[in-house]
Amino acid sequence: ELTAPKDPAHEEALSNALGGGLRSIVVTDDDVAAKCISWLRKNGGGRATFLPLSKLSVGRPQGRSLIVANNPGVIGFAHDLLDYDSEIDSAVRYAGRNTLIVQSMDIARRNMGGVRLVTFDGSVIESSGAMTGGSASRANRNAFGGGSIPSSLDRLEAAVEEANLVYSTVEAALREVRTNQQNLRDRIHGLDDSDHSLRLRNWKADLERAQKGVQEIRKKVVDATKEFEGCDSAQAELRTDADKAREAHEQAVSKRSAAAQDLQDHAPDHLSQKLRDAERTMTEAGRTRLASEAAISSGNERTSILAGRVKEIQRQIDKKQGLVSEAEAAITKLEEDMNEAETKLVDLKEQASQFNEEQNALQDRREEIIEERASLRASVEVLSQNREILTARIEELNVQIQQKREAVDEIEVELEAVEVSIPSPDVQLPTVAEAEKSVQGLERRLGHLGDVNMLAIEQRHRRRANRRPRRGRKSAP
Structure with missing residues (x-):
């Protein structure tokens, strides 16, 4: 080629x-x-x-x-x-x-x-x-x-073999296309169950749980802040009371000093009662001061505890916010992967559509080849039948030719028996019309001769034929 x-x-x-x-x-x-x-x-x-x-x-x-x-x-x-x-x-x-x-x-x-x-x-x-x-x-x-x-029959057989080869080629290509299509479908169906979608769902669930934890922590922070503000206000009130008690104590001390001085100066009896009242007032003021100091100390301890809790809550908030940021970054990356996967899915769908078109074209070509192969097989069968018919006809003609040859051989033997020579191939034989005229002339001559005893003539010819070999044997010496 x-x-x-x-x-x-x-x-x-x-x-x-x-x-x-x-x-x-x-x-x-x-x-x-x-x-x-x-x-x-x-x-x-x-x-x-x-x-x-x-x-x-x-x-x-x-x-x-x-x-x-x-x-x-x-x-x-x-x-x-x-x-x-x-x-x-x-x-x-x-x-x-x-x-x-x-x-x-x-x-x-x-x-x-x-x-x-x-x-x-x-x-x-x-x-x-x-x-x-x-x-x-x-x-x-x-x-x-x-x-x-080759001959026409061989060409048709070669065409059938070529059609079979093309058919096997198309069938193999069709199997390959179907395999690729099935793999493509499995990949398309597998996108829903891929690791990306599973990780995305897990990240979303973790994000929801983190957001709920942040909201709960924020509520706790708000409650702790309110409690801290209440403690601050109580501490301010206690400090005010302590200042007032300290002022009262100082006033009482100053009064006591003044009273003692007056007592020393005057020492009347009615001042003993005032002195006892002043000492009682001083004792109550001392008690109040101790209670205020204890309240202030407990308030400071509660304030430090709440401050520690606030720091711990703030640290947890920062940690949760870091997790939220990581989750959001992971979600963004997964969304990008999903977008890329969707793009690939679109490409794969286009390839699947193209494979379907190619498959349809191959299927059409396969049907055409099947039809061509069927027509070629029918032609081969017809030619085979014609060949068989021709072979049978040739055999029949050969038999007839053989029979004709045998008949010709018998005629030659009969002609030799009646001493009729067979003309050589170079001699020009008379035409059919001339032969018919000769036969008619012979028939007229026989008619003029009248009745002839053909049996006697044949017997005479036989006797003559029998005499000739004897004469040959006598003349041999």
């Missing part, structure tokens, strides 16, 4: 020079060849020879080949007599094997030895001296254009 002879007169010689190379398949590299061989092995497609252009190593003609190429009667190298694209030069040279095309067997014999030669009639003389030739069957004859030159 990729090459053709420059001169149609050289087609027979070039087809035999290339031989099986005409059916070789040219590929770009060895990777493609390996994949094709693997496919043929898996799908039962037979065997084929592949020529990878990237790895072919072809030697140039040299030595005796170049010397013989200049001799008279030698047309040239096979690859020089072919028309092809320069990209496949190495493949054509590999298939040609530096074969020389010569005009006749005599020229080939004069130049044989150390070089491969092919004559115009297709005879092949190998470099080792082996000679191949004769008449090749049309079914096994190599030809340019991608195959052999």
Whole structure:
């Protein structure tokens, strides 16, 4: 398919020079060849020879080949007599094997030895001296254009085999497309149960729990703040009472001092009562001061405890806010992943749609190939029936010919018996009209003779025939 002879007169010689190379398949590299061989092995497609252009190593003609190429009667190298694209030069040279095309067997014999030669009639003389030739069957004859030159029935059988190969190819491609489609569907359905969605749900649940914890802590902070404010107000009231008690105590002390001084100065009896009242007032003031100091101390302790609790709550708030920030960052990242996954999902859906279209096209092509194969099989069956009918007719005609020959042999024996010579092939036989006139003339003569005893005539001829051998035996001595 990729090459053709420059001169149609050289087609027979070039087809035999290339031989099986005409059916070789040219590929770009060895990777493609390996994949094709693997496919043929898996799908039962037979065997084929592949020529990878990237790895072919072809030697140039040299030595005796170049010397013989200049001799008279030698047309040239096979690859020089072919028309092809320069990209496949190495493949054509590999298939040609530096074969020389010569005009006749005599020229080939004069130049044989150390070089491969092919004559115009297709005879092949190998470099080792082996000679191949004769008449090749049309079914096994190599030809340019991608195959052999078979009969119509063989062409139809080859078309059926090619249709079967295309059918197996389409079926394998359809299985692969269905597998890819199923994997794509599994990936699409698996997006809902992926780790990203599960982590997103967990993060959302953690975020909700963290937000609830923050709200509870905020309530506790508000309650603690209110309690702290109440403690501050109570502490202020207690301090006010303590200041008042301290002032009262100082006033009482000053009064006591003044009273003691007056007592010392005057020392009347009615002042003893006042002194006792003053001492009682001083005792009550001392009690009040102690109670105020105790209240102030307990208030300070409660204030420090509440301050510690506030710090702890603030630390927990900061920690929760950090967790919330991390959760929000994780949610943002998961949303980006979800957006990316949705984009990929859209692409995958487009690919799935494209796969569906390709599958439909392959299905249509498969149906067309099935219909073509059915029509080709029907044609093959009809041709097979016609061949059987023709074979039976030929056998019948052969039987009739044999019977006619036997009849002709009997007639020849009878003619020899009545001494009627058989004319030679060079003698011009009379026409049917002339033969009919002769028969009519004989019939008229027989009519003039009257009644004839044919039995007596036959007996006379027999006696005469019997006498002749006896006479021959007597004259032999």
